[in-house]
Amino acid sequence: MKRTASSKLSIVSSLAGALLCAATFAVTPASAAEEGLMMKHQKWSFSGVFGMFDRGQIQRGYKVYKEVCSACHGMRQLHFRNLSEPGGPEFSAEAVKALAAEAEVQDGPNDEGEMFTRAGKPSDAFVSPFPNEQAARAANNGANPPDLSLMAKARVGGPDYIYSLLIGYKDAPDGMTLAEGMSYNASFSGHQIAMAPPIDDEAVEYTDGTAPTLDNYAKDVSAFLMWAAEPKLEERHKLGFRFMIYLLILAGLLYLAKRRVWSKLEH
Amino acid sequence: MAHASSYKPNTAVEKWFDDRLPIMRLMHDQLQDFPTPRNLNYLWTFGGILTFCLVVQLMTGITLAMHYVPHETMAFDSVEHIMRDVNWGWLLRYMHANGASMFFLAVYIHIARGMFYGSYKAPREILWILGVLIFLAMMATSFMGYSLVWGQMSFWAVTVITNLFSSLDSIYPGLGTTIVQWIWGGFSVGNPTLNRLFSLHYLLPFVICGLVALHIWALHVPGNNNPTGISIKTKADAIPFHPYYTLKDGFALSVFVVLFMAFVFYAPNYLGHPDNYIEANPLATPPHIVPEWYFLPYYAILRAIPDKLFGVMAFAGSIGLLLFLPWLDTSKVKSARYRPIYKWFFALFMIDVLVLGYLGAKPPEGWYLIVGRLATAYYFLHLLAVLPLLGWIEKPSAMPGSITDDVLGKKPVAAK
Numbered sequence: 215m216k217r218t219a220s221s222k223l224s225i226v227s228s229l230a231g232a233l234l235c236a237a238t239f240a241v242t243p244a245s246a247a248e249e250g251l252m253m254k255h256q257k258w259s260f261s262g263v264f265g266m267f268d269r270g271q272i273q274r275g276y277k278v279y280k281e282v283c284s285a286c287h288g289m290r291q292l293h294f295r296n297l298s299e300p301g302g303p304e305f306s307a308e309a310v311k312a313l314a315a316e317a318e319v320q321d322g323p324n325d326e327g328e329m330f331t332r333a334g335k336p337s338d339a340f341v342s343p344f345p346n347e348q349a350a351r352a353a354n355n356g357a358n359p360p361d362l363s364l365m366a367k368a369r370v371g372g373p374d375y376i377y378s379l380l381i382g383y384k385d386a387p388d389g390m391t392l393a394e395g396m397s398y399n400a401s402f403s404g405h406q407i408a409m410a411p412p413i414d415d416e417a418v419e420y421t422d423g424t425a426p427t428l429d430n431y432a433k434d435v436s437a438f439l440m441w442a443a444e445p446k447l448e449e450r451h452k453l454g455f456r457f458m459i460y461l462l463i464l465a466g467l468l469y470l471a472k473r474r475v476w477s478k479l480e481h
Numbered sequence: 482m483a484h485a486s487s488y489k490p491n492t493a494v495e496k497w498f499d500d501r502l503p504i505m506r507l508m509h510d511q512l513q514d515f516p517t518p519r520n521l522n523y524l525w526t527f528g529g530i531l532t533f534c535l536v537v538q539l540m541t542g543i544t545l546a547m548h549y550v551p552h553e554t555m556a557f558d559s560v561e562h563i564m565r566d567v568n569w570g571w572l573l574r575y576m577h578a579n580g581a582s583m584f585f586l587a588v589y590i591h592i593a594r595g596m597f598y599g600s601y602k603a604p605r606e607i608l609w610i611l612g613v614l615i616f617l618a619m620m621a622t623s624f625m626g627y628s629l630v631w632g633q634m635s636f637w638a639v640t641v642i643t644n645l646f647s648s649l650d651s652i653y654p655g656l657g658t659t660i661v662q663w664i665w666g667g668f669s670v671g672n673p674t675l676n677r678l679f680s681l682h683y684l685l686p687f688v689i690c691g692l693v694a695l696h697i698w699a700l701h702v703p704g705n706n707n708p709t710g711i712s713i714k715t716k717a718d719a720i721p722f723h724p725y726y727t728l729k730d731g732f733a734l735s736v737f738v739v740l741f742m743a744f745v746f747y748a749p750n751y752l753g754h755p756d757n758y759i760e761a762n763p764l765a766t767p768p769h770i771v772p773e774w775y776f777l778p779y780y781a782i783l784r785a786i787p788d789k790l791f792g793v794m795a796f797a798g799s800i801g802l803l804l805f806l807p808w809l810d811t812s813k814v815k816s817a818r819y820r821p822i823y824k825w826f827f828a829l830f831m832i833d834v835l836v837l838g839y840l841g842a843k844p845p846e847g848w849y850l851i852v853g854r855l856a857t858a859y860y861f862l863h864l865l866a867v868l869p870l871l872g873w874i875e876k877p878s879a880m881p882g883s884i885t886d887d888v889l890g891k892k893p894v895a896a897k
Contacts, residue, residue, distance in 0.1 A: 263747055291561045360759075363561070367750060368758035443758070446564070446571040453572070454746025461742065465735035472728040479519065479720065480889065 252400040253371050254378045256433060260440060263455070266448050267441050270422055273303045275438025277420075278431050282413050283362065286354065288342030291363035292442055295336040301448035302441055310336050317341045355395040357408035366436070366443040373436040375401065380432035383411040487514045511701055516719035517726055518707035520888050524594040525705065525726075526733035527587050533734055534584040535693065539686055541577040542626075545570075549629065551679035553672040556631035557760040575749040581623045582752045583741045585775035588616060596806075597827055599815030600706040606807040608699040613803045615692045618685055620776070620800075625682035627773060631675065632757030637770045639678070640670050645783075648790040669763065709887050710815025711880065718884040769844065777841025778834050784845040785857040795857065802864045809864055811872025814880075822875045830863045 259268040276297065279289070294314035297305045305313070317334035319341060324330055334341070342361070344350035350358050369375045382401035386392055396406040416426045424430055441447070488506040490496040499506055548567050550559035563570035592612070595601055601609035628639045643664050649657035666673025704713060713719050720726075744751065752774060756767050772780050782799050786792035802809070817824045836856045843849040881887035 291558070291565065296565075364758040368755050370755050372755075450571065450575075450746055450749070454742065457742055457746065458739065461735060461739050465732065465739065468728065468732040468735050472732045475724050475728055479725070 251403065252378050252382055253374055254381070255374050256377055256436075258373060258437065258440070260437070260447055263451065265451060267301070268437065269304055270424075271434050272438045272441050273305065274420060274422070274424060274430075275434035275436070275441075276303050278413070278418050278435040279362070279438055281418050282431075283435065284340075284343060286343055286350075286359040286409075287362045288344070288359075289340045289363045289442060290342055290361055292340045293336070294334060294338055294340070296445060298336070299445070302445055303438070307336075314338060355408060359409070362439055362442065364443045366440040368443075372443075373440045376436040376439055377432045379407075380413065380435070381428060484510070484514075484516055486510050513721065513723040515701065515722040516704065516713065517722045518705055518713060518718060518884050519720045519725075520707050520709065520884050521705060521726065521729075522708055523729075523733055524590065524598075525707075526730045527591040527594065528700075529730035530587045530734050530737050531584070531591060532693070533737075534580060534587055535686070535689065537580050538577060538584060539690075541573045541580065542683075542686065544573055545577055546683060549679075551629065551676050553631065553675055553761070556629060556675060560630055572745070575745045577626075579741065579744045579749060579752060581626065582744070582773070582775065583737075584619065585623070587737070588619065589775070592616070593831065595706075596830075597817045598706055598708060599710055599810070599812075599817070601807045602710075602810065602815050603807070604703045605699075605706060608696060608703070609807055610804055611692055611696040611699055613800070615689055615696060616803075617800060618689045618692060622682060622685040622689065623773070623775070625678045625685070628675070628678045629682060630757055631761045633759045633761060633765070633767050634754045634757040634770070636670060636761035636763065637767055638772055639674065641770055643670065643674075645789075645793045645796070648793045651790045671763075706815060707884060708816060708818065709881060709884055710819070711884055711887075714883045715885065771842055774838070774842075777839075778837035779841070781837040781841035781853050782857045782860065784841075785850070785853040795861075799860060802861075806864070806868075810868040811870075812875060812877075813872070814877040819877045819880045820871075820875055821878055823871055826863065826867050826871065829859070833859050833863070 258265070259271065260266060279287075294310050294317075297303050297313065298307050298310040314334040314336050317338065317340075318331050319334045319338050320329055321332050322329035343359075344353065347358050366372045366376060371378070378401040379399060382399045384398055384400050386398035386405075390398070390405075392398060392406055395410075396408060397410055398405055399407040413428060413431050415428050418426065418431060420426050420430075424434075444450075486506055486509075488499070488503075488509040490499045490505075495505060498504075545563060548559065548563050548570065550556060560574070563574050565571075567573075595609065595612070624638070624642065628635045643661055646660045646664065647657035649660060651657075662668060664674070664677075665671070666677060754771065754773075771777070779796055779799055783792045783796040786795050812820060812823065814820055817827055833856050836852065837860065840849050840853040840856065845853060881891060
């Protein structure tokens with residue numbers, strides 16, 4: 215019996231089985247989008263093996279965040295300096311200095327033991343709109359606007375979900391009564407969301423010729439939030455490609471070496 | 482197979498050293514010249530792959546611990562600090578997180594290979610038992626490591642799993658609750674819990690290292706099993722470990738690393754859960770609490786049993802029973818190649834575990850629960866009834882006379 219077919223079959227089937235189990239389990243279907251929720255999948259420039267951010271898009275996305283979202287949502291994991299780092303919006307260092315200076319940052323205590331406020335510096339973190347959760351709830355009809363630093367990784371669907379949510383505001387279907395202060399949203403779990411429609415056409419001025427539509431705002435801010443959640447994505451994709459080339463060459467050489475050494479054996 | 486040492490010190494220094502600490506002799510005899518069956522297939526490369534996984538987890542883990550802060554208000558942010566501000570931190574963390582998944586993928590293939598080829602049978606019972614202990618230590622380590630992220634899934638997984646001990650209340654009132662509070666270090670999962678989980682997560686990998694050393698020692702006494710299950714009889718049956726298996730293992734490892742790195746670079750969060758990017762909040766329970774994929778079959782068994790205490794016992798028993806596998810399987814034939822009936826039951830058992838894994842991610846209701854109960858029943862039936870009985874009923878097929886006969890395609894001889 216020369217290397218029986220059954221032993222080969224057993225290897226292949228067990229490997230396939232193991233991979234299959236990893237793949238099926240990983241989908242964690244219990245968490246997958248609830249039935250009946252709208253999820254509009256988009257073609258993102260950053261998806262795929264060679265995916266990179268669209269610089270202009272995430273710059274516009276930052277503008278949308280700053281002028282609209284940041285009124286209620288913080289991004290405490292981000293620092294102004296991140297905005298000029300490679301792989302992000304890549305604003306110039308001067309522009310980031312100016313952006314940071316617009317923020318009022320609490321610092322201290324000073325020599326008299328008093329806390330004081332000063333203009334922000336690039337090394338400062340984004341300033342959250344509310345000092346604590348209670349203040350946020352008091353100002354928002356009892357709801358707590360979540361921090362957006364990791365939002366693009368913290369929901370099933372990621373940026374697709376954020377985009378769908380932003381364009382998902384519709385009139386409630388007949389027979390559905392919304393609770394006080396709630397809005398109907400086709401993409402939100404339970405369809406009742408405490409956030410009023412945050413943005414509409416022409417709410418933010420675009421200077422690069424992109425049409426100022428809700429659809430573009432939603433796409434741009436989703437892409438920006440993806441960068442915010444995964445700032446090393448470009449570095450990861452670039453390094454991964456080099457790593458894979460190296461590994462595949464190594465695997466090929468090892469295979470040839472193995473064959474050559476084993477060819478001395480009768481088998 | 483214990484074999485005569487073939488180590489020859491070449492220089493006076495080597496001789497001087499060898500007379501005092503024969504570590505070079507040990508390396509030479511156990512890693513280089515070790516007589517290994519000539520017919521090992523690629524399923525036998527997973528031992529080496531697992532060693533690699535352990536080393537990767539240790540190296541990335543020790544570095545991550547230099548930047549991680551085990552405190553309930555700082556843990557989550559310190560992980561983000563690693564992802565954003567630590568040099569190569571994102572790579573270390575994604576390698577560590579996906580490395581755990583790869584470790585389990587490899588260990589499951591390794592265990593399945595042992596089951597198919599009867600590698601747990603005499604004289605390898607201790608080797609197998611040590612393997613099960615390593616698997617248990619791996620489960621404990623990965624569970625604790627997952628908790629350190631201090632995201633929503635981390636926090637609630639710790640809450641659910643530690644609460645399993647409260648089922649002991651039905652044996653002696655208050656016993657379970659006392660144990661749970663002792664584990665928590667308080668009346669709920671909190672900072673003391675996180676601190677001890679961190680401490681133990683750092684400790685247990687070194688326990689695994691010790692167990693792995695014993696596992697390899699126990700392997701090197703009887704030597705490797707092989708696809709025929711027939712022991713080495715003549716010199717022709719064996720080849721030296723180096724260069725034959727170092728190269729074969731090396732090639733298999735490089736292919737495995739391609740898969741590993743494909744996850745790290747291109748789908749680093751695919752095997753994770755989005756909820757774990759939300760910071761732990763004791764006041765908000767996620768709608769579905771699911772463990773990492775590698776725990777799903779056991780989670781399904783736990784939830785299939787309506788009684789809490791019996792569920793926990795089944796959960797523990799599903800792995801504990803593996804310790805007794807060498808005695809539950811009564812067949813004298815090792816390899817499933819020559820076991821025409823066992824082959825099919827083995828396949829059924831594999832499918833059963835996959836089904837349990839699928840159900841572990843589903844809510845325990847309706848059909849999911851019914852199928853989950855049937856699959857759980859078969860899991861135990863296989864180990865406690867099928868394996869013992871099959872040894873009596875099954876007539877093994879014809880086996881080759883030796884490993885060499887098999888490799889060179891000589892006619893099989895009738896089973897003795």
